[in-house]
Amino acid sequence: MSGPLLPGATIGVLGSGQLGRMLALAARRMGYKVHVLSPDTDSPAGRISNREWASPYEDLETARNFARSVDAVTFEFENIPPETVEELSSIVPVRPGLRALTTTQNRLREKEFLRGAGFPVAPFRAVPDRASLDTAIEAVGVPAVLKTAGFGYDGKGQTRISTPEDADAAWNGLAGEAVLEAWVDFEAELSVVATRGLDGSFAHYGAVRNTHDRHILDLTVAPAGIPAEVEDEAVSTTLGIFEELEIVGTSCVEFFLTGGGKLLVNEVAPRPHNSGHWTIEGAATSQFEQQLRAVCGLPLGDTHRPEPAAMANLLGDLWARGEPDWPAALAVPGASLHLYGKKEPRPGRKMGHITTRARTPEEATRRATEARESLTGS
Ligand SMILES: Nc1ncnc2c1ncn2[C@@H]1O[C@H](COP(=O)(O)OP(=O)(O)O)[C@@H](O)[C@H]1O
Ligand SMILES: [Mg+2]
Structure with missing residues (x-):
């Protein structure tokens, strides 16, 4: 480590929504330059950044070029592929790092981490397939809420289960691996x-x-x-x-x-x-x-x-x-x-x-x- 990044340095932000925009506003006020990378153009953050890189997060070639153009990388959106973050990390400091990102971007991994480390969480069960939903309902009880493991935000990918008969409908509304969690009153x-x-x-x-x-x-x-x-x-x-x-x-x-x-x-x-x-x-x-x-x-x-x-x-x-x-x-x-x-x-x-x-x-x-x-x- 060669001391702090001083005003004039360039901060790379993964994601280009409102969180990146307000981060960019704070950074530019303090004399930093900001580059954002996301699949979008003319984005909320991009419009007030020094440079907007538009490319899918999976595009490692662009990610590498982005990393070379900045002094540190952070993110405002957690669903970045771990491979991309690893690639960026080999070029430039990424803060927070891979551990925080990979643990929190998947609900199941996050809950298992929390429970394993002794932090209090509501009872939950992994639901990798339709059959395990029935056993999960038995274990967790109703009411409960079924949540997709990946890519959930603002309640997207969540269905409440009030009786075991809701299982089919809840499962059909879902894409992939899920977590069943006890409803918390x-x-x-x-x-x-x-x-x-x-x-x-x-x-x-x-x-x-x-x-x-x-x-x-x-x-x-x-x-x-x-x-x-x-x-x-x-x-x-x-x-x-x-x-x-x-x-x-x-x-x-x-x-x-x-x-x-x-x-x-x-x-x-x-x-x-x-x-x-x-x-x-x-x-x-x-x-x-x-x-x-x-x-x-x-x-x-x-x-x-x-x-x-x-x-x-x-x-x-x-x-x-x-x-x-x-x-x-x-x-x-x-x-x-x-x-x-x-x-x-x-x-x-x-x-x-x-x-x-x-x-x-x-x-x-x-x-x-x-x-x-x-x-x-x-
Ligand atoms: N187990 C639960 N019991 C009661 N309410 C819940 C439960 N899980 C989620 N909710 C409600 O839904 C909101 C969004 O759920 P959350 O798990 O935080 O997902 P998101 O990633 O969409 O923010 C919560 O803030 C809460 O109001
Ligand atoms: Mg939430």
Whole structure:
């Protein structure tokens, strides 16, 4: 290692969506150059990068040329073929590395890792074929949820099983290997977004509270408003997972909080997370700047949150009756608007978000919700 990567260096980002865009914005503000690689052109991240490489992730020749043009590589999307990451790693530092990526990009591998390392998870069984679904249902019980092992996000590839008779329909709606997981009757969903530096330093934003709509994140509120012991446990579990996975960068651990005050790990995202978007306005250093600092081998920034914050996602559904009323949302005190520059506002597609800060979490939530509702006059 030859010291940290300083401003002027070029950061390579795999993936070109909104997470890469906000990372690129943070990087360019600090004087770094950004190259993105994804199969897309004119992408949310590509449009504000110095160079957009458009090629399938499987194209190793392009991956090598990309690696030679940058000083370090990180990702904003975890479904990158391990062969590509290995190839990149032989040319340039990739942070977080292969271990974090391969463990988290497959739900079964991720859950087996978590259970094996002693982190609390909901009961689950591997479901490699139709026959094993019946035995898995017997073992796990109903209700349960069947999830594809690979390539799932925003609730895609998930089917709830309420009775054993649902098995056929659930299996037929699936492509390939799956995991059956017990349904968790949670009291709240929490997440911890945190960053681990190259030197093993660790900084976090505490636990935040997430609510989902149709399995898609709808609202994040910081702080979560949970007892200090529960928050401490969520943070120490997060640190433990980051260390086991040797994460360097910003990542997120999602939790279910059950009625008895017990935490279960739901999943790990080895990249900045939607539930950390509020840190752009709501914390001294954003999750994206932290990612950059970690990837560059720089000291991590201050994660202090001056006051409560809330973040409301803006999905494509808001465009159903034409262009949303932006001035109305911006008239809400303290509302900050983020739009990702996606061309097609499809239903369920994350198009942007609104962040608000206020003296209490309730007030921040009320303003974020009000700003979003005012977009459609509802
Ligand atoms: N076992 C479960 N019990 C209850 N709700 C669940 C369960 N698994 C998933 N969900 C709900 O679906 C959401 C998305 O599921 P998750 O496993 O996090 O997949 P994704 O990769 O799509 O984010 C969760 O945040 C939660 O609201
Ligand atoms: Mg999730």
